[in-house]
Amino acid sequence: MENIQEFVDSRLRNFLSSFSRLKPEGWIRLVWIVGAYLLLRPYLMKLGARAQEKQHENAADAAPTDAEVHPNDLRGGQKVGIAIPGVDSDDNEEERTEAKPGQWGKKARARQRRFIRDTLEKEEKRLQDEQEQEDLREIADLLED
Structure with a gap:
């Protein structure tokens, strides 16, 4: 020691x-x-x-792989014609671009943007409904007097 x-x-x-x-x-x-x-x-x-x-x-x-579709065909941006469940077709053009090998997380960022956009739309709709209800209450108060 x-x-x-x-x-x-x-x-x-x-x-x-x-x-x-x-x-x-x-x-x-x-x-x-x-x-x-x-x-x-x-x-x-x-x-x-x-x-x-x-x-x-x-x-x-x-x-070599024994799969029907090679994994690189799914990653490389080539359209194979296989439907992937959970992927919406109503995305923006930016969100539809395929991720290159090395740009990991691009789909996750697009999914997060979609989630935030949907959440904001729901919140705006809720606020609009709330405003309409408030307007109806004000009109009802004026009609009672």
Whole structure:
């Protein structure tokens, strides 16, 4: 246990002393390296995601299946003619577009937009009915007097 503690202490001491011994050129170089990493990281992540997506597509295309309809036919935007239960045909044009492999959740977002739109329509109808009832009450009060 003592050896482990001594090892950790020496590594920590060496790490801290390396920063205390840096000259201004070293600090400038360190700032450049960290800044370049922070600027380039999102682009490198996108590049890696794109390469991984292509690799997954190639692996999925090469895998043989015994199904009547290949899963990629359902995902790729080709119309196969199979009715999927629970999917309405009265969607907006934006909601009808098929999700590409890598745009997961597009149908869920469309479903959420549909839900919010329907909820707002119900609320507007309820408020309109409430307003009509209030108007009828006011008219009835005026007729009684």
